[in-house]
Amino acid sequence: MVPRFPASGTPGISGDSMEIDSDPFHHSEVVPKMLEADVELSRHRISLFLSTHTAYELLPESGKVVALDVTLPVKQAFHILYEQGISVAPLWDHGIGRFVGILSPLDFILILRELGNHGSNLTEEELETHAISAWKEGKLQLTRKFDGNGSLNPRHLIDAGPHDSLKDVALKLLQNKVATVPIISRDGSIPQLLHLASLTGVLKCICRHFKHSPASLPILQQPICSIPLGTWVPKIGESNGQPFAMLRANASLSDALSLLVQAEVSAVPIVDDNDSLLDIYCRSDITALAKDRAYAQIHLNELSIHQALQLTQEASATYGFFNGQRCHMCLRSDPLHKVMDRLAIPGVRRLVIVEAGSKRVEGIISLTDLFRFLLG
Amino acid sequence: MSNSRGQDQETPVVAGFEVPRSPDASYNNVYTASEDDGRDPPVVPQHLQHTVLSCPTNGGPCAPLPDPQHVVLNHLYIENREAPRSVVALGFSHRFRSKYVNVVLYKPVQRRGSSST
Numbered sequence: 144m145v146p147r148f149p150a151s152g153t154p155g156i157s158g159d160s161m162e163i164d165s166d167p168f169h170h171s172e173v174v175p176k177m178l179e180a181d182v183e184l185s186r187h188r189i190s191l192f193l194s195t196h197t198a199y200e201l202l203p204e205s206g207k208v209v210a211l212d213v214t215l216p217v218k219q220a221f222h223i224l225y226e227q228g229i230s231v232a233p234l235w236d237h238g239i240g241r242f243v244g245i246l247s248p249l250d251f252i253l254i255l256r257e258l259g260n261h262g263s264n265l266t267e268e269e270l271e272t273h274a275i276s277a278w279k280e281g282k283l284q285l286t287r288k289f290d291g292n293g294s295l296n297p298r299h300l301i302d303a304g305p306h307d308s309l310k311d312v313a314l315k316l317l318q319n320k321v322a323t324v325p326i327i328s329r330d331g332s333i334p335q336l337l338h339l340a341s342l343t344g345v346l347k348c349i350c351r352h353f354k355h356s357p358a359s360l361p362i363l364q365q366p367i368c369s370i371p372l373g374t375w376v377p378k379i380g381e382s383n384g385q386p387f388a389m390l391r392a393n394a395s396l397s398d399a400l401s402l403l404v405q406a407e408v409s410a411v412p413i414v415d416d417n418d419s420l421l422d423i424y425c426r427s428d429i430t431a432l433a434k435d436r437a438y439a440q441i442h443l444n445e446l447s448i449h450q451a452l453q454l455t456q457e458a459s460a461t462y463g464f465f466n467g468q469r470c471h472m473c474l475r476s477d478p479l480h481k482v483m484d485r486l487a488i489p490g491v492r493r494l495v496i497v498e499a500g501s502k503r504v505e506g507i508i509s510l511t512d513l514f515r516f517l518l519g
Numbered sequence: 520m521s522n523s524r525g526q527d528q529e530t531p532v533v534a535g536f537e538v539p540r541s542p543d544a545s546y547n548n549v550y551t552a553s554e555d556d557g558r559d560p561p562v563v564p565q566h567l568q569h570t571v572l573s574c575p576t577n578g579g580p581c582a583p584l585p586d587p588q589h590v591v592l593n594h595l596y597i598e599n600r601e602a603p604r605s606v607v608a609l610g611f612s613h614r615f616r617s618k619y620v621n622v623v624l625y626k627p628v629q630r631r632g633s634s635s636t
Contacts, residue, residue: 203583205571205612205619212626219606223625235624305615328615335613337620 177362177369185362186519192352193310193345193518198303198326201312201344208336210235213243213276217254220246220275221433225458230427233300233325233336234275241334242327244300246275248426252400253282255432302327305337313345313514320511322409322492342510347487363480367508370479372516373496375506376418389414389504392421392449399424399448412470412495412504413448419502420495422452423470431455472497475505486510566590572610572621573598587612587619604628 209227211220213234224232224246236243302325303312315324326338353360367373376387388402389412402411403426410425431454455469471485473494485494486508493509571587591612598608610623 199616199618202615202618202620205584205586205621207572207584207621207623210622210624212624215606215625215627219627220625223606237626335615335620336622337615 177365181361181365185360186517188353188359189349189517190310190519192349193313194308196309196348196352197305198307198309198312198338198340199305200309200348201326201340202305202338206338208233208339210242210336211246211275212237213279214274216271217250217273217275217278218271221251221430225430225433230430231323231339233339234279235336236276242300242302242325242336244279245321245323245325247322248429249404250278250282251429251432252404252426254278255429256397256400256404300325303340304328309345309348310518312340313342313518316340316342316345317511317514317518320407342514343487343489343492346483346510346513347489350483350487357480360480363483364478366476366478367473367482367496368475370516373506373508373512375496376504387504387506388412389418390424390448391415392452393447396446396448396451399451400429409509410493410507412507413452414504417501418504420470420472420497420504423493423495424448424452425492428452428455431458470495472502473508474499482508483513486513567594570594570596570610571612572596572623584619584621587621592619 209223209229209232211223211232211234213236215223220232224230231245231247233242234244234246235241301315301319301321303315305326305328312324312326316322323339323341325336326340328335328337353363357363362370374387388406388408390399390402392413392415399411402408403424410423412420413422413424415421428451432451471488471491471494473482473485473496475496475498482494485491493507495504496506496508497503498505566588567590569588570591571584574584593613594611596610598610600607605628606625607628608623608625610621612619612621614620
């Protein structure tokens with residue numbers, strides 16, 4: 144019953160997966176059937192491109208990257224990420240002289256749930272002195288409950304080098320189910336942090352490269368409803384058998400956080416009573432709770448998602464961050480290249496597929512879905 | 520660091536262009552007298568103020584910074600915040616191949632009862 148991240152790893156594109164019961168289009172257009180040969184050709188060309196370019200291309204001309212010392216108290220780390228407008232930071236251990244891990248929104252969600260959990264040892268005062276390193280030790284016990292395969296050791300840093308191929312970087316991100324991988328240069332005596340790589344950057348490289356030759360990737364013209372990609376509401380597109388997670392705006396924040404943790408999804412669409420899209424709550428929105436120490440005053444099940452989203456909007460306004468559109472959407476008839484261009488925008492990790500006009504939620508396509516499909 | 524070692528070992532010697540020995544007179548200077556300690560240290564060169572580390576990232580965390588000038592590369596900066604503070608930010612800009620990387624590290628401040636950090 145737990146909604147899972149969609150696995151579009153099924154390579155065979157059979158005809159029956161494209162049947163749509165009711166006529167979804169205004170102009171009754173036949174949905175073009177996706178050719179297996181097109182898929183294979185596109186996948187081959189993308190794979191070739193990714194294998195022949197390196198992570199160095201992901202670095203901007205002059206990029207900024209923020210790291211945290213692992214002895215910082217968790218609470219301070221929370222505030223720093225909030226002030227800097229970032230959601231993820233690598234952790235530096237001065238004692239051993241290397242990077243040892245990453246602090247991510249999931250850590251904060253778990254910490255907040257621990258705070259609210261009366262049976263736990265973690266109190267708000269302890270947050271002042273509880274170092275990140277101590278938290279990561281304790282997290283090992285917590286995540287054993289959620290982690291299917293116990294072989295993933297949270298202390299072990301998953302990183303990549305600047306000379307690694309883009310394909311290796313993408314595979315590392317997918318296989319370890321992480322959103323960010325630090326690019327660290329080990330050429331000198333001290334590891335140098337260069338960049339935080341994510342699938343967004345890799346997708347941007349792909350889009351830039353193939354922008355002028357769209358014909359070389361025939362799959363790009365296909366409407367996304369004809370591609371086994373993403374998670375769909377069961378009636379509309381092909382269902383991968385999993386229930387699609389959505390929440391109302393008056394649901395409690397703790398419900399949202401539970402979904403984000405247990406369902407292994409990184410965002411939950413917030414809908415109204417007609418299932419029309421209102422907003423989206425992502426894991427990275429958790430840092431907005433650092434505003435005015437909101438996390439201290441609230442109990443997670445007393446704060447509604449609507450109130451939590453307001454905090455996020457206020458946070459963007461306070462620090463003058465680019466308050467771009469929060470929910471990026473697309474239609475099911477949109478071609479794949481349009482979806483890829485939108486997903487390549489920095490900060491956009493998923494698109495909500497909506498019905499034109501009513502904005503009723505039909506599905507979600509995330510960067511991970513896209514890459515699993517493109518890399519086969 | 521590794522560069523200077525490399526130059527000493529790998530620079531070929533061309534006749535007539537050997538590096539001259541340092542004059543002996545440069546080795547018998549008197550160690551700095553104590554009156555030098557009373558003077559203020561030399562002023563920081565003005566060009567070092569043009570660091571890009573304090574540029575506001577108004578495009579969000581993904582927005583790139585302007586290219587740092589070559590004169591500020593490989594200098595360690597500390598963030599100016601009023602004391603008392605529990606966290607200090609250290610930053611420096613360096614070049615990696617033909618791109619620039621601006622790294623900021625946040626460290627806790629050791630409280631020892633003294634105002635120096």
